[in-house]
Amino acid sequence: MSALTLESVSVSRGAGPVISDVTLTVESGSVTALVGPNGAGKTSLLESISGVIGTSAGSINLDGKPIGKLSRVRRARAGIVHIEQGRAVFPSLTVLENLRLTARSQREVDEAIALFPELEKRIASATGLLSGGEQQMVVLARAFASKPRFLLIDEMSLGLAPVVFMRLLPIVDRLRENGVGVLLVEQFTHLALSIARDALVVASGRVTYQGPAAELQNSPEILRHAYLGTPPPPRETA
Known part of the structure; x- marks a missing residue:
């Protein structure tokens, strides 16, 4: 292990x-x-x-x-992938473009979206237009697309409000x-x-x-x- x-x-x-x-x-x-x-x-x-x-x-x-x-x-x-404090997204880029920054292939992008299905309908949206919780999902998805150990x-x-954070916790558990x-x-x-x-x-x-x-x-x-x-x-x- x-x-x-x-x-x-x-x-x-x-x-x-x-x-x-x-x-x-x-x-x-x-x-x-x-x-x-x-x-x-x-x-x-x-x-x-x-x-x-x-x-x-x-x-x-x-x-x-x-x-x-x-x-x-x-x-x-x-x-070893480090998600630092704050939502470090590139706001002018779309969700898809953010994911492609770390993914080595389209397969890794597809796997990240499968893990974060809420982002699929926002895939072509500028990340800066997303809610705080959605932006944090982009950060997590981008980290996952880099295939961290x-x-x-x-x-x-x-x-984030506690209720929004509670939606993100199951994603960490899935990772x-x-x-x-x-x-x-x-x-x-x-x-x-x-x-x-x-x-x-x-x-x-x-x-x-x-x-x-x-x-x-x-x-x-x-x-x-x-x-x-x-x-x-x-x-x-x-």
Whole structure:
């Protein structure tokens, strides 16, 4: 099974570290939710994986091979695709033209449209005329058309109403079913946890929880302490 692995990764910006000592494995066909308060270092961690910024310590590996010295372009060619914050579409281009930017053949365009059938009726429309939710679908479809092995998604819900975001979550789950490993940074914590197998909570630049997403989803108390960076309450014993 393919895997994206971080070992004791730290990232610094300016005067000091923004996130420290992160060890994480994202397997193909799985979703890992990366959650935490604003300013915790989540975006910086994703940027270090995709090569936007460098790491200050630790290693990033793809199928056991170090990729920390590869450029962002070479990491993308290796299958690590990063959807950054905001809807990065080309508004003057049609939906079809946006998809063709990353697809290597018409087959890949057709497969992306099949995964996002809502876009089929808008295929010839300028992307700038679409709703926010539709534009985010274009971003996801364009990423899928590039045949990613691992998809890093940073705040997909940014600027969207929760009801619109809930329409996008099943699409991410379908990407997982297609064998893509997903690392999902999301402000709507419980919605992200609902489709994730694993979860990582970071607060004040360090990991405060790492384990099953279901445990966080089912225990508001553990989640609250993870966000605050304080020890969780002791488990009750029989």
